[in-house]
Amino acid sequence: MTTSTATISPAADLTTPAAADLSALRRLEDTVAQVVRGKRDVIRLAVVCLLADGHLLVEDVPGVGKTTLARTLARALGLAFQRIQFTSDLLPSDIIGVSIYRQEQQTFEFVPGPLFANVVLADEINRATPKTQSALLEAMSERKVSVERRRYQLSRPFLVLATQNPLEYLGTYPLPESQLDRFLMSLTMGYPPRDEERRLILSGGVDALVDRVEPALDQAELVSLQQRAREVKVTEKLADYILQLAETTRKGAEFALPVSTRGVQSLYRATQALALCEGRDYAVPDDVQRLAVPVLSHRVTLKRGTGDTDEARDAIRQILSTTPVPL
DSSP states (O other): OOOOOOOOOOOOOTTSTTHHHHHHHHHHHHHHHTTSTTOHHHHHHHHHHHHTTOOEEEEOOTTSSHHHHHHHHHHHHTOOEEEEEOOTTOOHHHHHEEEEEETTTTEEEEEEOTTSSSEEEEETGGGSOHHHHHHHHHHHHHSEEEETTEEEEOOSSOEEEEEEOTTOOTTOOOOOHHHHTTOSEEEOOOOOOHHHHHHHHHHTOSHHHHHTOOOSSOHHHHHHHHHHHHTSBOOHHHHHHHHHHHHHHHHOTTEEEOOOHHHHHHHHHHHHHHHHHTTOSBOOHHHHHHHHHHHHGGGOEETTOOOOHHHHHHHHHHHHHHSOOOO
């Protein structure tokens, strides 16, 4: 299984104007890395998703740390965390909430569901029916939910970290393209390095480690960093480079479904966020190249229609290798 990750470059100069932001982001990544060991690249991508105000889809086999990543990230940010186990009998009201009639006041009161958290783990998302998936789709795209003709604003920041098992098909419902397009990134975690896995089993597991995690950032700091990411400079040449990558999928004979405009916007925002993680207030072509596979590969469908995500990743890599890089 191929893992889509971004390679972390050496630490940026801490004397830059963004030194405080970089220090805060390093503190966050170091805190998560105390639990999610040997996966610095995956942690970086998760942080990029947060800064870009997006959602993350992790497609991997059970037991490699997907739930641990979500729990640890929430604790390191001091945010409200909810885990939803998606099943075939899960109803939209189970995740959104319900209105309950209060006899004493003779009024209906809305009781929020688990979606009203900052970090929501949608575990085995492809086990839910399309009706429940559509309820989640509204929350992901608009940060609002509808209940009985009323709309409710979700918490900010709001991150959905969804997981699915690529090897299991019985009792699953493939995610529609419209929902896949709402995820800023898709990646696989893979198994940890042998030394890290050895330390993990000798330490007795990760549950105790997660419980000891202290917040590295507060909610206000995260919101400020998200705003700083949106202010990162992207030149017109670099924006044209992003557009060229998308247009190549639209003209390519092997693509049944090319990159959407939302996909272009997602790559743009992720590029800004990665630049901030590197301690820069400007983006460079390397940022785009490092993010193109995890941001674009789940949005495209190949005409040969095997559904193999590795093939889609290889197709994006091929485009990267043949598209001229702006100087």
